[in-house]
Amino acid sequence: MLACGKPVLWARWTSVPVVAGPPLATSWVLGSKWGRFLMDEDRAESTVPSCVSLKSDQSKGGDLQEVIEGHKMSLKRRCEHVTEGTNEAGSGTLLNKIYTELYITEGQSEEVDTQHEVRQLERTSKKNIQDTPIKCQDIFKVLSEQQRHIRVVLTNGVAGVGKTFSVQKFSLDWAEGLENQDISLVLPLSWRELNLIRDEQHSLLSLLHVFHPTLQKNRAEDLTVWKLLFIFDGLDESRFSLRFNKHQVISDVTQVSSVEVLLVNLIQGNLLPSALIWITSRPAAAHQIPPSCVDRITEVRGFTDSQKEEYFRRRFSDEDLSQRIISHIKASRSLHIMCLIPVFCWITAIVLEDMMTRDQRGELPQTLTDLYSHFLMVQIKRKKQKYGGKQRPEELTKADKELLLKLGRLAFEHLEKGNIMFYSEDLKRCGLDVSEVSVYSGVCTEIFKRESVIFQKSVYCFVHLSIQEFLAAVYMFHRYTRKDTAVINQFLKYSKPNHFSEDSHPETIQKVLNNLKELNSDEISPDRSINIFHCLMEMKDQSVHQEIQEFLKSEKKSERRLSEIHCSALAYLLQMSEEVLDELNLQQYNTSDEGRRRLIPAVRNCRKFQLAGSFLSTSHWEVVASAMTSNPSHLRELNLSWNKNLTDADVKLLSSAMMHPTADWRRSGQSEMIQYFPRWLHSSQKPKPASLLKGQQVEQKPPAEKVLSKRKWWRTMKLAQLQLSSRDGLSWSCGTSLWDCSLSKTSCDSVASALKYNLSHLRVLDLSYNTLQDSGVKRLCSGLESPNCKLERLRLEYCSLSEISCGSLASALRSNPSHLRVLDLSENKLQDPGVKLLCGFLHFPNCRLETLRLRSCSLSEISCGSLASALRSNPSHLRELDLSGNQLQGSRVKLLSALVENPDYGLETLRQ
Numbered sequence: 001m002l003a004c005g006k007p008v009l010w011a012r013w014t015s016v017p018v019v020a021g022p023p024l025a026t027s028w029v030l031g032s033k034w035g036r037f038l039m040d041e042d043r044a045e046s047t048v049p050s051c052v053s054l055k056s057d058q059s060k061g062g063d064l065q066e067v068i069e070g071h072k073m074s075l076k077r078r079c080e081h082v083t084e085g086t087n088e089a090g091s092g093t094l095l096n097k098i099y100t101e102l103y104i105t106e107g108q109s110e111e112v113d114t115q116h117e118v119r120q121l122e123r124t125s126k127k128n129i130q131d132t133p134i135k136c137q138d139i140f141k142v143l144s145e146q147q148r149h150i151r152v153v154l155t156n157g158v159a160g161v162g163k164t165f166s167v168q169k170f171s172l173d174w175a176e177g178l179e180n181q182d183i184s185l186v187l188p189l190s191w192r193e194l195n196l197i198r199d200e201q202h203s204l205l206s207l208l209h210v211f212h213p214t215l216q217k218n219r220a221e222d223l224t225v226w227k228l229l230f231i232f233d234g235l236d237e238s239r240f241s242l243r244f245n246k247h248q249v250i251s252d253v254t255q256v257s258s259v260e261v262l263l264v265n266l267i268q269g270n271l272l273p274s275a276l277i278w279i280t281s282r283p284a285a286a287h288q289i290p291p292s293c294v295d296r297i298t299e300v301r302g303f304t305d306s307q308k309e310e311y312f313r314r315r316f317s318d319e320d321l322s323q324r325i326i327s328h329i330k331a332s333r334s335l336h337i338m339c340l341i342p343v344f345c346w347i348t349a350i351v352l353e354d355m356m357t358r359d360q361r362g363e364l365p366q367t368l369t370d371l372y373s374h375f376l377m378v379q380i381k382r383k384k385q386k387y388g389g390k391q392r393p394e395e396l397t398k399a400d401k402e403l404l405l406k407l408g409r410l411a412f413e414h415l416e417k418g419n420i421m422f423y424s425e426d427l428k429r430c431g432l433d434v435s436e437v438s439v440y441s442g443v444c445t446e447i448f449k450r451e452s453v454i455f456q457k458s459v460y461c462f463v464h465l466s467i468q469e470f471l472a473a474v475y476m477f478h479r480y481t482r483k484d485t486a487v488i489n490q491f492l493k494y495s496k497p498n499h500f501s502e503d504s505h506p507e508t509i510q511k512v513l514n515n516l517k518e519l520n521s522d523e524i525s526p527d528r529s530i531n532i533f534h535c536l537m538e539m540k541d542q543s544v545h546q547e548i549q550e551f552l553k554s555e556k557k558s559e560r561r562l563s564e565i566h567c568s569a570l571a572y573l574l575q576m577s578e579e580v581l582d583e584l585n586l587q588q589y590n591t592s593d594e595g596r597r598r599l600i601p602a603v604r605n606c607r608k609f610q611l612a613g614s615f616l617s618t619s620h621w622e623v624v625a626s627a628m629t630s631n632p633s634h635l636r637e638l639n640l641s642w643n644k645n646l647t648d649a650d651v652k653l654l655s656s657a658m659m660h661p662t663a664d665w666r667r668s669g670q671s672e673m674i675q676y677f678p679r680w681l682h683s684s685q686k687p688k689p690a691s692l693l694k695g696q697q698v699e700q701k702p703p704a705e706k707v708l709s710k711r712k713w714w715r716t717m718k719l720a721q722l723q724l725s726s727r728d729g730l731s732w733s734c735g736t737s738l739w740d741c742s743l744s745k746t747s748c749d750s751v752a753s754a755l756k757y758n759l760s761h762l763r764v765l766d767l768s769y770n771t772l773q774d775s776g777v778k779r780l781c782s783g784l785e786s787p788n789c790k791l792e793r794l795r796l797e798y799c800s801l802s803e804i805s806c807g808s809l810a811s812a813l814r815s816n817p818s819h820l821r822v823l824d825l826s827e828n829k830l831q832d833p834g835v836k837l838l839c840g841f842l843h844f845p846n847c848r849l850e851t852l853r854l855r856s857c858s859l860s861e862i863s864c865g866s867l868a869s870a871l872r873s874n875p876s877h878l879r880e881l882d883l884s885g886n887q888l889q890g891s892r893v894k895l896l897s898a899l900v901e902n903p904d905y906g907l908e909t910l911r912q
């Protein structure tokens with residue numbers, strides 16, 4: 001660095017994360033002295049004449065190898081140590097000692113990351129993660145035949161989940177010669193540090209020299225022949241506005257331009273097209289990279305349950321201690337959930353180690369509030385031990401409290417603005433003195449971090465969003481006790497600060513509890529309402545929880561009146577329950593409409609959800625849509641009847657949720673039912689199906705036929721069951737006439753081609769109550785006869801069919817006989833000749849039909865004769881025959897009844 005007169009910038013993974021984006025964890029990990037120590041090392045490398053020198057062309061190959069080896073050594077030195085937590089300066093832990101395998105998947109979870117982190121994690125923790133796991137060292141490897149060369153990988157992950165650790169581990173393994181040795185140079189660059197040279201002009205070559213001084217001797221040609229991997233860690237911290245559409249094209253590594261243009265060209269592949277690129281980001285910022293540039297998306301999901309345990313075992317050499325910690329975490333659901341995030345494991349480890357090794361007999365933390373309180377206490381105690389002080393370490397002095405409140409104010413005000421990064425000016429505004437902050441090694445130094453020794457631009461952040469939220473809540477509580485009503489209403493997150501407020505009078509606490517229980521606002525989404533219940537739990541008010549437990553045990557649930565807060569509690573418990581609820585019917589609960597609305601989050605953990613009624617608004621449909629698209633989704637049946645006030649926007653939302661490629665539906669493959677057919681299926685407006693199919697803005701609602709005619713739609717849906725009965729469709733959509741028909745012959749064509757091309761996902765098809773007529777069924781039959789069609793149940797009740805349809809069906813089913821188990825042709829005027837034609841299929845040796853329904857089909861005893869003879873020739877399969885509603889009299893009817901009595905025949909039920 002000194003050689004070229006530029007400072008060395010320490011990539012994020014070797015120092016500390018800071019700058020724009022949400023909360024932070026990493027900052028804690030690596031101490032500034034450690035960073036400086038590393039810097040001194042590298043400075044030494046770049047100034048002291050090294051083994052690399054300018055030599056003649058003949059020895060160029062050897063030189064290059066030496067450069068690579070030199071870079072590997074430097075990278076190894078940077079990556080092999082990390083400083084976790086509040087350790088004394090310089091005491092870096094070996095990465096390989098504490099590094100615990102992370103759960104990384106190819107692809108990304110679809111849920112949009114806009115929720116409060118804790119709640120979002122609760123959901124994530126319940127997912128039976130189904131995506132393909134991928135090992136960190138394999139992210140550039142082609143893993144299946146479908147994949148092509150992987151040039152750009154984008155890795156997403158929430159705050160503190162281990163993205164930077166993954167980058168560091170990847171780099172270390174490479175530098176130690178263990179993995180990915182086909183790559184010549186691994187070049188980590190952090191967005192945070194790139195920010196610092198945002199306004200400078202560079203060539204790619206000079207940029208590399210700035211960040212990696214060991215490569216000073218590299219020439220432009222070397223870059224083009226080597227296989228390089230650029231790692232851009234922490235896109236969420238980027239202050240660049242990356243303009244991929246409009247920029248100067250650069251392909252020469254010596255051409256000077258703005259850093260932003262260089263980066264865009266590199267990512268797009270104009271500059272060094274064969275270089276590999278790895279970008280890490282929190283999900284909210286990942287959109288800055290256009291999907292067209294990305295060959296693979298991966299997601300760091302954190303620790304699985306077994307990895308959580310492994311983390312604690314690795315961290316503590318004392319087995320007994322690690323076992324006690326693991327047991328405690330397992331016993332507390334919220335701690336266990338949060339330990340999905342590695343940084344939270346680290347916080348938990350610090351707090352529990354302190355408590356358990358102090359031989360303290362007090363209660364161990366059960367709630368998150370407890371945990372954070374202890375965490376802060378631990379840090380304050382350490383500070384006192386380190387910097388002296390007359391008071392007992394456990395006691396909070398007035399100065400301690402004042403400092404915490406100032407931090408609380410900073411946390412709160414920035415949370416309101418959505419900021420997680422602060423500058424010295426922000427600190428000053430809240431009355432915080434930078435040096436005072438920095439002595440709080442655990443609470444502040446590690447939370448707040450000087451960005452760069454060289455640039456003197458200090459940027460600070462909290463270790464994690466939840467810490468910021470906790471301190472904000474401490475501040476809010478303080479304002480509350482000071483009767484600062486202007487901001488009280490926003491006090492909905494973590495509550496009672498155990499140790500920090502001297503105003504925690506029981507009456508005040510009780511007042512807060514009462515307010516929370518009664519809080520009622522239509523504007524709060526049902527998910528946010530659950531937060532109120534969290535607050536009560538965090539404040540250790542168990543009353544609502546107990547009442548709901550009793551309710552769940554009670555016999556007469558529908559008689560017990562539930563308040564709104566009860567409903568939130570119930571929604572939470574149902575959502576978190578290990579057992580998936582069979583059916584949740586909102587109308588069965590004795591509560592207000594607001595109470596019912598608050599129950600909606602439970603949709604995420606039930607198989608059948610009845611949402612009948614018109615008391616929902618867009619925010620509620622959003623929850624339903626999120627349940628439809630979550631992976632896996634347990635939801636199999638959704639009844640939207642009588643939702644007259646479903647708006648276009650809601651329909652749009654549900655339609656795109658419906659288009660979501662939820663792999664689960666495909667897997668379900670059984671006789672489960674998916675009934676997502678709101679009114680766009682019946683719209684007569686001009687179609688615009690393409691936009692709908694892309695799951696984008698739907699300007700106009702296409703009629704069912706248009707949608708059904710798109711093969712892509714079928715491929716995306718992968719339905720196990722399709723119910724297009726107009727009766728149901730209309731009742732869901734507009735709640736008007738139940739008997740109108742909406743599907744026609746054209747739809748039959750669409751369905752038929754789906755049966756042909758849908759690669760056999762569809763098992764159940766119900767087209768009842770549509771005027772398909774014989775011509776429609778004929779079209780349908782072209783699908784039924786396809787060997788791809790694996791339909792098991794077909795319902796064509798009340799479809800205006802005649803004997804002609806029976807002929808078509810019999811002939812189609814003879815070509816593809818072995819799948820269909822249930823056929824319902826009731827309420828069609830098939831008459832005896834129709835049944836005779838059908839018998840042509842029943843006779844057929846490969847026919848496996850088990851249920852045949854011919855209710856009210858204008859049949860006489862002649863049909864009974866035909867059926868009896870057909871069954872005699874193929875006796876074992878048909879179990880149920882429904883001939884009710886027909887005028888059946890005479891001896892031939894008895895022939896059939898005799899078959900039921902005869903054990904040689906499979907027929908068990910005969911309705912006449």
Ligand SMILES: Nc1ncnc2c1ncn2[C@@H]1O[C@H](COP(=O)(O)OP(=O)(O)OP(=O)(O)O)[C@@H](O)[C@H]1O
Binds near residue numbers: 166344
């Ligand atoms: N694989 C791991 N093994 C052990 N500890 C880990 C691991 N991953 C993360 N941690 C712990 O979590 C902390 C945060 O991890 P890291 O900095 O990699 O998160 P990140 O995803 O980059 O977060 P951010 O988005 O906030 O920058 C680490 O400092 C470390 O204490």
